[in-house]
Amino acid sequence: MAINDLTIQPSEPARLPDKEPLGKDVSREAVVSGQSKSDARLVSIQRLLRRGAITNLAKMLARMHPADIANVIDHLSSLKEKREIFELVRGDVKRGQVLSELDGESITLVLSDLLPSDAAWLLKDLGSDDIAHILSVIPNDRAKDILALMRTEDSTEIADLLKYPKGTAGGIMTTEFFALSEDATAQEAIRRLQQATDAEMVFYIYVTDKDDRLVGVLSLRQLLTVPPATPLKNIMTRDLISVAVDMDQEEVSRQVASYNLLAIPVVERDGKLVGIITVDDVVDVIREEATEDMLKMAGAIEEDSMFKSSSMVAARVRLPWLFTNLVGSLLSGMLLWLFRYTIQEVVAIVSFIPVIAAMGGNVGLQSSTLIIRGLATGMVELTDVWKIFFREAKIAFLMGIACSLMLTIVGWLWHQVFLGMVVGVSLITAFLVSTSMATVMPIVLKRMGVDPAVAAGPFVTTANDITGIAIYLTLATIFLEQIR
Structure with a gap:
C-alpha cells in the first residue's frame, strides 16, 4: 500500500487537531502515567491508529529514531497496523534503517506485499551484513528475487555472506572494512581514509600483505x-586479535x-582478511545468547518467549522438560512409599518433606545459574572447577x-x-549435595x-x-527410635 493511499484529506472528520501529543511529548506522558517511554x-501510536490520524502519525514517526519505530512495529499485534506504520515512515533511507532493526517475523510481514524491486531499493543503502540478515529471515525464493535486482558487486558480496552458517563470525560480519597494504605510507593512508565512503566504521586500519593476509593493525x-x-x-x-570465519558468535x-x-x-583459515565485526553487532549477539541461555534453562524457545510460535509447537517443546519433572515427582513418590513404615511410625516427619525438597532444589538452582552464566561470559573456565x-x-x-x-x-x-x-x-547435607551436583x-x-544451559532449570531442581x-x-529412619 503506498503512502498516498493512506493520506486523509483535511476535510475528513477523522483527522485529529494538532494538539495531539507528538514524539517529544511522549516522555512527559510516560512520567505522569508511570509507563516507560517506549x-x-x-500507546500513543495505537491511539492515533484507531482514530485514523494519519497526518499526526507521520509527524510523530518523523521525529522518532529508526530503532524506536522498529520497536513499535514489532509490538503491534495487527499485520495491517505493522504495514501501515512502515508505509508512513518518510524517506527510503530511513525506511531501510527501520527494516534493519525489525525482528524476523516483522521483516517477513512488512516485505510480503512489496515488489522485489521496491524491496531491493529499500535495502540499497544498508550495510552488507544488515542486508544479509534481512534476506536470511525471509523465504529463499523471495530473497533470491531481491538479490537478483541489486547491483552485481553488492549481490555477490551479500551472497558470499549468506553462505556462512548462522551464529558464526562469518554470518554476522560486514565486508565493508578499511584495509591497506603494509607498504603504503601514512600520507597515502590518510588520503585513502578521506576518500573512504563505503567502510562500515573506521575504528582501526587493518594492514595486509600482498596476498591480502592480515598482518597488523593500527589506530588513527x-x-x-x-x-x-x-x-x-x-x-x-x-x-x-582476530577470529576465524567459523568461530561461534558467542x-x-x-x-x-x-x-x-x-x-x-x-579471517579465513589461510589468514586472509574477509570482514570485520563491530561492537554494535556484538551487543546484539550478547543479548541473543543471554536470552537463549535463559530460555534453555526454562525449557522454552525464543519463538515461544515472544509469543510467535503456535500453541502446538510451544507445547511440544515444553513437554520434555515437564516430563522430566513428572518422572522426578514419581521417583519422589516412590521414595515416600519405600519409607512408608518410617512415616507411619512418626507422622510428624511429613511436615518437613516439602521444606527439605524446596530448599535443596533452590540452592542447587542458584549455584547452577551462577556457573552457567560464568561459563557463558568467560568468567569461569574449565580449569577453575575445583576452586569453584x-x-x-x-x-x-x-x-x-x-x-x-x-x-x-x-x-x-x-x-x-x-x-x-x-x-x-x-x-545441611541436602545443601552440600545439591550445590555439589x-x-x-x-x-x-x-x-x-x-x-551447560540444559543442565539447569527442571533437571537440576x-x-x-x-x-x-x-x-x-x-x-529419619536411622534415628527412628530417638524421634518417636
Whole structure:
C-alpha cells in the first residue's frame, strides 16, 4: 500500500487537531502515567491508529529514531497496523534503517506485499551484513528475487555472506572494512581514509600483505603522529586479535569484551582478511545468547518467549522438560512409599518433606545459574572447577547452618527436639549435595561439548528434590527410635 493511499484529506472528520501529543511529548506522558517511554510511545501510536490520524502519525514517526519505530512495529499485534506504520515512515533511507532493526517475523510481514524491486531499493543503502540478515529471515525464493535486482558487486558480496552458517563470525560480519597494504605510507593512508565512503566504521586500519593476509593493525592516532612517508609496516601492531570465519558468535563476543575492542577482524583459515565485526553487532549477539541461555534453562524457545510460535509447537517443546519433572515427582513418590513404615511410625516427619525438597532444589538452582552464566561470559573456565566447587560448598555450608538452626528450633517447638535436629542435619547435607551436583554438572557437560544451559532449570531442581528427600528420610529412619 503506498503512502498516498493512506493520506486523509483535511476535510475528513477523522483527522485529529494538532494538539495531539507528538514524539517529544511522549516522555512527559510516560512520567505522569508511570509507563516507560517506549510503552507510552506505543500507546500513543495505537491511539492515533484507531482514530485514523494519519497526518499526526507521520509527524510523530518523523521525529522518532529508526530503532524506536522498529520497536513499535514489532509490538503491534495487527499485520495491517505493522504495514501501515512502515508505509508512513518518510524517506527510503530511513525506511531501510527501520527494516534493519525489525525482528524476523516483522521483516517477513512488512516485505510480503512489496515488489522485489521496491524491496531491493529499500535495502540499497544498508550495510552488507544488515542486508544479509534481512534476506536470511525471509523465504529463499523471495530473497533470491531481491538479490537478483541489486547491483552485481553488492549481490555477490551479500551472497558470499549468506553462505556462512548462522551464529558464526562469518554470518554476522560486514565486508565493508578499511584495509591497506603494509607498504603504503601514512600520507597515502590518510588520503585513502578521506576518500573512504563505503567502510562500515573506521575504528582501526587493518594492514595486509600482498596476498591480502592480515598482518597488523593500527589506530588513527598512530597514523596521525608519524611522518607522512612512514610505511605502515613500521608502525603497525603485529600482535593483534582476530577470529576465524567459523568461530561461534558467542566466542566472538567474549573476545571483543575481553580485549575491549570496538571491532574485530575476521579471517579465513589461510589468514586472509574477509570482514570485520563491530561492537554494535556484538551487543546484539550478547543479548541473543543471554536470552537463549535463559530460555534453555526454562525449557522454552525464543519463538515461544515472544509469543510467535503456535500453541502446538510451544507445547511440544515444553513437554520434555515437564516430563522430566513428572518422572522426578514419581521417583519422589516412590521414595515416600519405600519409607512408608518410617512415616507411619512418626507422622510428624511429613511436615518437613516439602521444606527439605524446596530448599535443596533452590540452592542447587542458584549455584547452577551462577556457573552457567560464568561459563557463558568467560568468567569461569574449565580449569577453575575445583576452586569453584569448594567455594560453592563453603557457601552452601554457611547457608545450611543458618537455615538448619531455624528449622531445628521450629522442629523442637512444633514436635520434639530430636526431630528438629534430624531436620537441621538433613538440610545441611541436602545443601552440600545439591550445590555439589549443580556446580559440577554444568562443567562436566561443558567438557563433553554439551551446552551447560540444559543442565539447569527442571533437571537440576528435580534431581536435587529427590536427593533432599532421600537424605531426610534416610536420617529419619536411622534415628527412628530417638524421634518417636
